[in-house]
Amino acid sequence: MADTTDYRLSREVGGGARGSGLRLGIPGYLVGPAVFFADLCLLILASVASAVGYHRIMLQEVGDLTTFMGLACAVSFYLTIFLTYRGNYSVRRLMQPVLQCREVTMAWIAVFLMLVTLAFLLKVGPNLSRGATIAFFLTGWSALVGWRALLSAQLHQARAMRVIAPRQVVVVSDRRVEEARTYLQDLAFHDYDVARFLVLPASDDFDEIGRELIDAAGPEHRIDSYFLLMDWGRPDRIGRLAEILRAVPLSVRLFPDPKVSRLLGRHELSVGGVWATEIQRAPLSFEERLAKRTLDIVVSAALLILASPLMLASALLIKLGSRGPVFFTQARTGFSGVPFRIFKFRTLTTMDDGPTVKQVSRNDDRLTRVGRWLRRTSIDELPQLINILRGEMSLVGPRPHAAAHTDYYGQLIANYAYRHHVKPGLTGWAQVNGFRGETTLSQMKARVDHDLWYIDNWSLWLDVKILLKTCVVLLISPAY
Known part of the structure; x- marks a missing residue:
């Protein structure tokens, strides 16, 4: 079992009044x-x-x-x-x-x-x-x-006084806390609060500590990043841990091994007397998130106003065409794996939402007559503009999958969880490149590859390009 320490940095390494454990404050x-x-x-x-x-x-x-x-x-x-x-x-x-x-x-x-x-x-x-x-x-x-x-x-x-909230970090090490004291003191001096200090097991079985690391990234813990303090003579262990942390939408930084730090050149992040090189970048910076969110609010609000007559007419047709509610809601996996309820116009006679969710096929007998038309024109997706305004989705990003599909494909496709490093989108890079609708396992792997490319190459212009290309795709290649 991993040695896990809930670490109040000031009391352990001499940070004075910083050890009150207060987590509230101005970011x-x-x-x-x-x-x-x-x-x-x-x-x-x-x-x-x-x-x-x-x-x-x-x-x-x-x-x-x-x-x-x-x-x-x-x-x-x-x-x-x-x-x-x-x-x-x-x-x-x-x-x-x-x-x-x-x-x-x-x-x-x-x-x-x-x-x-x-x-x-x-x-x-x-x-x-x-x-x-x-x-x-x-x-x-x-x-x-x-x-x-x-x-x-x-x-x-x-x-x-901790009015400015320190950045909460998790330190993962293959050495005891006493041996890492210099690194921890420098982190404390530069306003990093080590919320947890985890010592890796001697064996290569990282399953248990992997679960702890992913749980630590939950929104209730407000973790800013991870720091790895590990022996560089064991790159297999570093690689294994880095692979586990790809499921976490946070920055991961690797401290230099004392034996090789003097041989290294430029570095990414200076932390007092030591430094760390960044081996995984947080997907979007604060400025980038602000720009993306501004685009989401402006465009989605305008679309919602312009499309309101069409949405009202669609709601009336759904109500007159079959028995059941106008809207279909379902648990989907959002940013950082946090579930949310997605809004769509109901197109099926069923309301699947549980451990088993069947994908909709082209000639699915569950489709209603109105629903078939709504899916072909993608009008059934318009209520997701509400999800965007609520901050649960973005205009552009990986399409959100049902919780049941996330559990299924997460076990079969490497780096599947990495697609949750950004908010899910109404449209995405995979969708404008032909990966829409029902998918096989190979098609899903290709979709995930496109989603990961989008995350690694994000720019505001790329979002605009995808939105424009989506309009073209909807005109020349309707869905089903």
């Missing part, structure tokens, strides 16, 4: 965007205040502030882009006041020189008061440096 990934927008607001206020103050003192009038509003927006835009590119909106860097002062000063001077040069080349100088511009240069820089110094102190206090 760390929200701090950067909040500071980003605070910078924008601060610079606009500094620009307006500089212009008003200068004109009041020197000219006894306020004058036209439109030009200075434009200047503030331009400076804010380029400055925040520069700081973002340099990684200065991460919590760790925001907590270093000397670094922030240096980075802000360098960015501020670079942006101002660039904009002054553009103003000269475009001959917009007469519209700008030199005195007010200089006042904004000094006022904006002072406000930013002062704000960052104050923010750094507040972030230190917030982290100590």
Whole structure:
């Protein structure tokens, strides 16, 4: 049996007050965007205040502030882009006041020189008061440096009080906790909270610990990532564990073996005095999830409004055509394996939802007359727009399978669970490449391969491309 430790990091490795075990707080990934927008607001206020103050003192009038509003927006835009590119909106860097002062000063001077040069080349100088511009240069820089110094102190206090929720991680090791103390201390210092420390068994039987690792990734535990601390002389064990963790939609990082770390070059993630190389990337970053979710909400809401007359007519035809409810709901497997209820227009005379679910075939005798038409035109899928607005599905992603089919194919197809690393979709890369409807085992393997390719190569443009291609596929190749 694996040695499993529910690990309160501060009490075990000297993290002080961090060991209260509190799991609530503001997620760390929200701090950067909040500071980003605070910078924008601060610079606009500094620009307006500089212009008003200068004109009041020197000219006894306020004058036209439109030009200075434009200047503030331009400076804010380029400055925040520069700081973002340099990684200065991460919590760790925001907590270093000397670094922030240096980075802000360098960015501020670079942006101002660039904009002054553009103003000269475009001959917009007469519209700008030199005195007010200089006042904004000094006022904006002072406000930013002062704000960052104050923010750094507040972030230190917030982290100590755990107002900012530390990232919960699981450490899997083939050595005891005492031997991993250096790694754990560095994780603690950089705001990682080791929720569990699991020691691998001496044998190669990972079945039990594999179940524990997958259970630890449940939404109730709020785990951010996994760290592996293992002997690199046993790549078979690392590979076996990495294969098990492919069923988990989280980042998996491998610490270097002390015997070989000095021989290694570039790395992915610096964690204090040690570093870890990333062997599995979390499918989508926060910014990517935000962009994808925005696309989902905008497009699905518009489609729901436009298709509402067609959906009402379809509901009426279903009600008049056969006995039973208008909607068919079924347990489907969603993101990270979490089940949800999918909405579809009822097309069958049965309502299969249990341990055995028969796939619908082209000449299925369970199809109603209205249902056959609804499936051929794919109108029966339109209620899933509600699932998308609820956040259970996305416009594009692997098609969600019935829970019974997930259990069945998960035992037969390698990496099947990896398709749950993103939200299921109304359409997907597999569907626009011909893998729709009833499938054999070989066809299902091909569908899974397409789903995994989509996850590994995701981009917002790819989603748009799939949506456009779906429209073409529906016109030239109707379903059944």
